[in-house]
Amino acid sequence: MQKIMVCLKRVVDYNVRIRLRPDHSGVVSDGVKMSINPFDEIALEEALRLRERGLASEVFVVSIGPSDCQQQLRTGLAMGADRAVLVEEDGEVAPLTAARAFLKLVEREQPDLVLLGKQAIDDDCNQTGQMLAALWDRPQATFASKLEVNGGSATVTREVDAGLEVIEVELPAVVTADLRLNEPRYVKLPEIMKAKKKPLETLTLGGLGVEADTSLRTLAWNEPQERQKGVMVSDVPALVAALHDKGFFN
Amino acid sequence: MSKILIIAEHGDGRLNQSTARCVSCALQIDGAGADVLVLGDDCATVAAEAASLQGVARVLSVQRPENAAPLAAVLAPQVAALAAGYSHVLGPSTTFGKDLMPRVAALLGVAQVSDLMAVEGPRRFRRPVYAGNAIVTVEVAEGRPVVATVRTASFKPSTAGGAASIESVGSAAALPGHSRFVELRRGGGGARPDLQTARVVVSGGRGVGSEANFTLLYQLADKIGAAVGASRAAVDAGYVPNDMQVGQTGKIIAPELYLAFGISGAIQHLTGIKDAGLIVAINKDPEASIFQAADIGLVGDLFEIIPALERALG
Known part of the structure; x- marks a missing residue:
């Protein structure tokens, strides 16, 4: 296998408790820690391991979004990716738009494998990988918890509701990473310094000839409904009484 | 008026309850109900179960050996072809629907509404983002089909009591041979009630x-x-x-x-x-x-x- 393309999304860090903007137009992002979407980080780790085992010769990372995405691409380079491509776009990027942009990069780069996270932890959409695979007319293996590459095909174990499903896909293919595919490495300082010298190419959505999808509009952002405050009970008999009171186990 | 198509989820020859929950969602979009599409290699029992749900107008059954396992790459072209004429195409927000529906949406050239949790209008819905820490209201532009995955926990299953017709439908869609089902290793539930439907x-x-x-x-x-x-x-x-x-x-x-x-x-x-x-x-x-x-x-x-x-x- 020659090339692996890994898609990275810049998202509000996993540990940040998000707040809505006062005008409810979205979430507060000023001064908030941003990171690589954790599932994408797992995807990148898997690509790097394949390269380290001699199963791929190059791993490149791509992202789409504002120029600040360069920070996450640099982190990807520090983890070990060889080079990076940013499709700059300041507007909202819908999953279908991202998939169309990634398709253009796929056509240019001809990767044997595209790896990305199963979902982004901001919009929780869980769409981009499947959409890219559809537009590319290639196989998809979503929610991967194990990936074995054997020549021209890959055997993927998928985390599905009923258990673990194993499928075999011909390459090139799109694989989306689930939580238990691996544990991503920590980046060390010398790698961060080295990453500054690695190539990072910048393109634009318009330059790629991609039309942004505007078929879904966000009208409002709201807080979730709070549950009513609960009660504490002191022991098992009190708990059982409370359960009976709510109509259970009578 | 809406015309809604629901993609049935099934396994071991039984209809998954997530489908009945999608029917309830469809009834909120349009009281006339929905058609249910069953894709499988042996659909009779599943189709009959779907036909018995209140709110189902018609069951379409596509029986092909290639549909034995739910491979998104194989099912999506068939769904996309049969989606013509429908204003809405719904699937459950289970791993089955999450895998399949975005592929269908991309083939139709439209966005997808993921995890639809509430219906505010035929094209206006609420869905959770940031792990449920915020809820957004979204609207699908006119003139495009609405493709959505339904957050099953938000809708009660439609009950039995319907009597829809069942139609066998051919599918001329060209199917790829690049994806192959190997096996399903069942999880830890054993003989206990199913986690997703248990009381x-x-x-x-x-x-x-x-x-x-x-x-x-x-x-x-x-x-x-x-x-x-x-x-x-x-x-x-x-x-x-x-x-x-x-x-x-x-x-x-x-x-x-x-x-x-x-x-x-x-x-x-x-x-x-x-x-x-x-x-x-x-x-x-x-x-x-x-x-x-x-x-x-x-x-x-x-x-x-x-x-x-x-x-x-x-």
């Missing part, structure tokens, strides 16, 4: 401490007829298999009663149970955030409480 769920976290200790939860569950779930921490620690995970990246469930033992209550876990009728938390740490979300909390040692509870309820 009562007993769930354990890191506090349970080991795979062996989970036996306590299984015993309690068997005594009270419950399904068993787990937090991500318990799955990552290897106490239970992945399909038992409840939360943002696991299963989103809405049992009538959720009993959480030794679960700290990370926001990602709470997002998976927020529609539960009654949440009971048992944890030895009085500061655990699960108590903020629980309707009834009990601070104490689960290794003493579970056997006592089992005796009291048995």
Whole structure:
């Protein structure tokens, strides 16, 4: 296998408790820690391991979004990716738009494998990988918890509701990473310094000839409904009484 | 007027309850109900089950040997071809629907509404983002089909009592041969009720401490007829298999009663149970955030409480 393309999304860090903007137009992002979407980080780790085992010769990372995405691409380079491509776009990027942009990069780069996270932890959409695979007319293996590459095909174990499903896909293919595919490495300082010298190419959505999808509009952002405050009970008999009171186990 | 197509989920020759929940969602979009599309290699029983649901107008059945396993790359072109003329195409927000529906949406050249949790109008819906920490209202532009996955925990299943017609439909869609189903290794549920549809769920976290200790939860569950779930921490620690995970990246469930033992209550876990009728938390740490979300909390040692509870309820 020659090339692996890994898609990275810049998202509000996993540990940040998000707040809505006062005008409810979205979430507060000023001064908030941003990171690589954790599932994408797992995807990148898997690509790097394949390269380290001699199963791929190059791993490149791509992202789409504002120029600040360069920070996450640099982190990807520090983890070990060889080079990076940013499709700059300041507007909202819908999953279908991202998939169309990634398709253009796929056509240019001809990767044997595209790896990305199963979902982004901001919009929780869980769409981009499947959409890219559809537009590319290639196989998809979503929610991967194990990936074995054997020549021209890959055997993927998928985390599905009923258990673990194993499928075999011909390459090139799109694989989306689930939580238990691996544990991503920590980046060390010398790698961060080295990453500054690695190539990072910048393109634009318009330059790629991609039309942004505007078929879904966000009208409002709201807080979730709070549950009513609960009660504490002191022991098992009190708990059982409370359960009976709510109509259970009578 | 809307014309709605629901993609049926099924396994082992039975219709999955997620389909009946999609029907309820469809009825909120348009009271006229929906057509249900069954794709399989032997669809008769599943199609009959779908036809018996209230709110189903017609069942379309596509029987092909290639449809034996639910491979998204194989099913999506058939769904996209049959979606012509429909204003809405709905699938469940289960791993089946999450895998398939975005591929259908991309073939149709439209966006997808993921995890549709409430209907505000035929093209206007609410859905959770940021692990349920915010809810957005979205609208699909006129003139495009609405493709959505339905957050099953938000809709009660449509009940039996319908009598829809069943039509066998051919599919001329060219199917790819690049993807092959190998096997399904079943998870930890065993003979217990299905986690996603159970009335009562007993769930354990890191506090349970080991795979062996989970036996306590299984015993309690068997005594009270419950399904068993787990937090991500318990799955990552290897106490239970992945399909038992409840939360943002696991299963989103809405049992009538959720009993959480030794679960700290990370926001990602709470997002998976927020529609539960009654949440009971048992944890030895009085500061655990699960108590903020629980309707009834009990601070104490689960290794003493579970056997006592089992005796009291048995």
